[in-house]
Amino acid sequence: xxxxxxLHSHAPQGFIRKYIFSLDHKVIGLQYFFLALTAxxxxxxxxxxxxxxxxxxxxxxxxxxEIKPEMYLSLLTMHGTIMVFFVLTTAPQGGFGNYVLPIQxxxxxxxxxxxxxxxxxxxxxxxxxxxxAFFVSGGAPLHGWTGYPPLSAVQSAGPGEGLGADLWITSxxxxxxxxxMGALNFITTTLDLRAKGMTLMRMPLTVWSWFITAxxxxxxxxxxxxxxxxxLMDRNLGTSFYVPLIVVNGQIMGHxxxxxxLWQHLFWFFGHPEVYIAIxxxxxxxxxxxxxxxxxxxxxxxxMVYAMLSIGFLGFMVWGHHMFMSGMSPYSAFAFSLxxxxxxxPSAIKTFNWxxxxxxxxxxxxxxxxxxxxxxxxxxxxxxxxxxxAQPVLDIQLHDTYFVVGHFHLIMGVAAIFxxxxxxxxxxxxxxxxxxxxxxGKAHFWLTFxxxxxxxMPMHYLGMAGGTRRYSQYTEVxxxxxxxxxxxxxxYAAIITIASQFIFVINLFWSMFKGPKASDNPWESTTLExxxxxxxxxxxxxxxxxxxxxxxxxxxVPGAAKDFIMQTDPATTxxx
Amino acid sequence: xxxxxxxxxxxxxxxxxxxxxxxxxxxSKKVGMWLFLASDSLTFGAxxxxxxYNRISNPAWPTPFAKESIINxxxxxxxxxxxxxxxxxxxxxxxxxxxxxxxNWLFATMGFGTAFIVLHGMEWSKLxxxxxxxxxxxxxxxxxxxxxxxxxxxxxxxxxxxxxxxxLGVIAxxxxxxxxxGALWLAxxxxxxxxxxxxxxxxxxxxxxxVSAVILFLKPKVYDAHDxxxxxxxxxxxxxxxxxxxxxxxxxxxxxx
Numbered sequence: 001x002x003x004x005x006x007l008h009s010h011a012p013q014g015f016i017r018k019y020i021f022s023l024d025h026k027v028i029g030l031q032y033f034f035l036a037l038t039a040x041x042x043x044x045x046x047x048x049x050x051x052x053x054x055x056x057x058x059x060x061x062x063x064x065x066e067i068k069p070e071m072y073l074s075l076l077t078m079h080g081t082i083m084v085f086f087v088l089t090t091a092p093q094g095g096f097g098n099y100v101l102p103i104q105x106x107x108x109x110x111x112x113x114x115x116x117x118x119x120x121x122x123x124x125x126x127x128x129x130x131x132x133a134f135f136v137s138g139g140a141p142l143h144g145w146t147g148y149p150p151l152s153a154v155q156s157a158g159p160g161e162g163l164g165a166d167l168w169i170t171s172x173x174x175x176x177x178x179x180x181m182g183a184l185n186f187i188t189t190t191l192d193l194r195a196k197g198m199t200l201m202r203m204p205l206t207v208w209s210w211f212i213t214a215x216x217x218x219x220x221x222x223x224x225x226x227x228x229x230x231x232l233m234d235r236n237l238g239t240s241f242y243v244p245l246i247v248v249n250g251q252i253m254g255h256x257x258x259x260x261x262l263w264q265h266l267f268w269f270f271g272h273p274e275v276y277i278a279i280x281x282x283x284x285x286x287x288x289x290x291x292x293x294x295x296x297x298x299x300x301x302x303x304m305v306y307a308m309l310s311i312g313f314l315g316f317m318v319w320g321h322h323m324f325m326s327g328m329s330p331y332s333a334f335a336f337s338l339x340x341x342x343x344x345x346p347s348a349i350k351t352f353n354w355x356x357x358x359x360x361x362x363x364x365x366x367x368x369x370x371x372x373x374x375x376x377x378x379x380x381x382x383x384x385x386x387x388x389x390a391q392p393v394l395d396i397q398l399h400d401t402y403f404v405v406g407h408f409h410l411i412m413g414v415a416a417i418f419x420x421x422x423x424x425x426x427x428x429x430x431x432x433x434x435x436x437x438x439x440x441g442k443a444h445f446w447l448t449f450x451x452x453x454x455x456x457m458p459m460h461y462l463g464m465a466g467g468t469r470r471y472s473q474y475t476e477v478x479x480x481x482x483x484x485x486x487x488x489x490x491x492y493a494a495i496i497t498i499a500s501q502f503i504f505v506i507n508l509f510w511s512m513f514k515g516p517k518a519s520d521n522p523w524e525s526t527t528l529e530x531x532x533x534x535x536x537x538x539x540x541x542x543x544x545x546x547x548x549x550x551x552x553x554x555x556x557v558p559g560a561a562k563d564f565i566m567q568t569d570p571a572t573t574x575x576x
Numbered sequence: 577x578x579x580x581x582x583x584x585x586x587x588x589x590x591x592x593x594x595x596x597x598x599x600x601x602x603x604s605k606k607v608g609m610w611l612f613l614a615s616d617s618l619t620f621g622a623x624x625x626x627x628x629y630n631r632i633s634n635p636a637w638p639t640p641f642a643k644e645s646i647i648n649x650x651x652x653x654x655x656x657x658x659x660x661x662x663x664x665x666x667x668x669x670x671x672x673x674x675x676x677x678x679x680n681w682l683f684a685t686m687g688f689g690t691a692f693i694v695l696h697g698m699e700w701s702k703l704x705x706x707x708x709x710x711x712x713x714x715x716x717x718x719x720x721x722x723x724x725x726x727x728x729x730x731x732x733x734x735x736x737x738x739x740x741x742x743x744l745g746v747i748a749x750x751x752x753x754x755x756x757x758g759a760l761w762l763a764x765x766x767x768x769x770x771x772x773x774x775x776x777x778x779x780x781x782x783x784x785x786x787v788s789a790v791i792l793f794l795k796p797k798v799y800d801a802h803d804x805x806x807x808x809x810x811x812x813x814x815x816x817x818x819x820x821x822x823x824x825x826x827x828x829x830x831x832x833x
């Protein structure tokens with residue numbers, strides 16, 4: 001034991017053990033972060049191609065030529081899949097959760113470092129496999145990120161439904177396994193490796209959010225794994241789990257008696273918690289950043305914790321609201337609808353508490369703060385359309401329109417991305433030991449903030465006017481033609497917003513090497529990661545563990561010497 | 577009991593300092609196994625839902641299991657139940673430091689597990705011989721789901737039992753288990769005729785051999801009472817899953833004369 005202990009506390013020296021197959025949660029966190037950064041550019045490029053095609057359907061584009069309807073569906077599928085799995089699940093949880101959670105609870109590393117490394121490299125393989133789907137014969141699949149059968153279950157159903165669809169399912173199964181390993185590790189670490197004094201109710205809200213996200217992942221991904229295996233069997237072994245007796249291209253398929261609804265149930269039992277897996281870490285980061293930059297304790301800490309717990313709990317009981325269109329019994333629809341609207345209550349509690357945190361604070365408008373406020377704004381705008389869609393009657397009208405596209409992009413797409421941006425600008429000094437450029441950061445924020453509203457707000461009007469989603473062309477249908485100006489506006493907005501992301505990337509890489517050196521606690525924050533060196537040593541705290549004396553958000557305590565009290569500060573807090 | 581000797585994980589990291597007591601009073605490996613079992617039960621849960629969903633939506637579900645099948649599956653169930661008992665005895669032996677009986681009880685558990693796999697394999701071969709495949713069955717041709725759900729559920733479970741036997745073998749014998757596993761793989765490959773599905777299925781043992789070799793050579797260690805207890809958790813879970821599959825798949829499809 002003694003030899004392994006000494007071996008483990010020393011940082012590995014070789015390049016491969018240090019940067020490639022590292023067991024250090026900080027290196028693994030950065031690996032996840034850069035994987036997600038690569039994936040988000042791929043996903044964004046696909047969305048750009050789609051937006052351009054919608055407005056100029058016959059244009060010949062670089063790399064892809066003229067986009068055919070099937071190819072449009074491939075772009076749609078791969079955009080959704082890459083964004084949901086390899087960006088929104090990977091960056092906030094695998095990236096920042098991995099990097100920050102152990103430090104914030106005072107742990108030297110994750111509970112299972114080898115499993116952690118395995119989890120990243122499995123995710124990496126999953127990403128390579130899904131990219132491979134572009135290059136096989138027939139190209140990428142066209143069944144959407146939800147992969148509804150029979151389209152996804154029959155090889156001859158379309159050009160991308162051969163090998164491409166097999167690779168798609170395989171990639172998702174690999175991703176499930178990786179996420180399960182990660183989730184298991186996060187929960188165990190939080191339960192077992194908290195420093196002395198770090199009681200549950202002293203954990204930063206970021207830790208709570210990653211912890212709850214991990215529980216959701218642990219329970220959700222196993223179901224998708226099974227569903228994916230059954231889909232693979234339907235495609236390759238001739239079973240009929242999801243496929244009824246159907247005729248494809250004039251040929252009777254060998255399947256009979258299966259039910260596409262089974263897939264929808266299994267998929268959305270995973271799919272709805274997945275939405276919260278994407279957004280919960282953003283909520284945690286927003287709470288942390290709002291409190292830090294308002295120089296005020298978070299408003300209603302316990303209410304925030306219980307709100308996140310109930311969002312997670314309710315998230316498992318509402319999957320049916322994705323299936324109102326599938327011919328559901330009105331009684332089930334009523335139950336799903338009611339439970340869905342219940343989620344509005346904890347969400348409103350959170351929004352109220354964020355506003356309460358900022359109210360009468362001494363707000364410092366640094367870039368992370370701007371993105372956190374942007375998160376709250378997008379959470380409200382995207383969330384308000386939720387109760388519309390939660391009602392079966394309205395949902396049947398709106399379901400296949402751009403209204404839904406606008407809703408979920410605002411709330412789980414862009415809001416979660418704003419959480420990632422806030423986290424990047426906030427923790428960048430700790431990760432790389434340098435500060436990011438503030439002016440570029442602010443320019444990036446305003447362009448992105450206005451840009452995303454300009455893209456996704458009009459989608460609501462488009463949807464209410466009957467603009468159907470998933471269609472590759474609108475130029476040939478008379479009533480849809482009249483909606484084309486909205487599409488043109490959204491496409492220009494998308495081009496500008498995507499162009500402004502170059503500001504972020506240039507800022508990121510320039511600051512990594514040339515930014516001004518950061519101190520250990522540049523934001524005057526209170527949580528444990530700011531008590532250690534910048535960047536943190538291999539075992540996070542240099543051979544000791546911190547002892548925690550205070551709650552996570554002791555800002556502006558009356559009678560205290562400074563306007564913030566670190567969690568490890570030995571001084572007793574004046575009564576307040 | 578075993579937790580009395582609990583060493584905090586920080587010891588493994590060579591960190592001085594105090595930590596909060598683990599929330600559920602359990603060491604990380606045990607928590608990790610419980611969490612894995614939680615997610616695995618959801619994985620099995622999805623397959624059981626798929627089975628039940630198909631069963632309810634196809635009223636003409638075949639009921640082909642005659643007396644011999646039911647007797648066979650009852651013996652299989654008895655094997656698994658007994659193996660749970662011997663696993664408990666193994667954990668007790670490990671906790672009192674009795675190496676001889678730890679090994680004996682683990683061998684007994686592995687023996688019952690292997691008997692289960694062999695009996696189940698014979699059952700599969702018999703059904704395949706009668707013309708059952710994942711996409712058709714000779715009894716009710718309009719319900720191909722019967723074969724699909726049967727082979728998926730029981731196949732997934734058989735895989736878990738196989739992993740469990742290898743897991744226990746590694747705990748009991750460490751590197752000495754590798755040649756035994758290799759011999760089992762080769763024997764299976766050469767003795768099972770090529771017409772039988774397990775002629776290829778036996779390669780799962782090769783994968784198990786490679787994985788256990790990697791683990792044993794990268795992290796050589798003496799397994800302690802905690803490791804045996806964690807392995808026991810997994811084994812009991814696999815038994816528990818069978819207690820759902822047995823009534824659902826077998827008893828509810830008994831041939832009624």
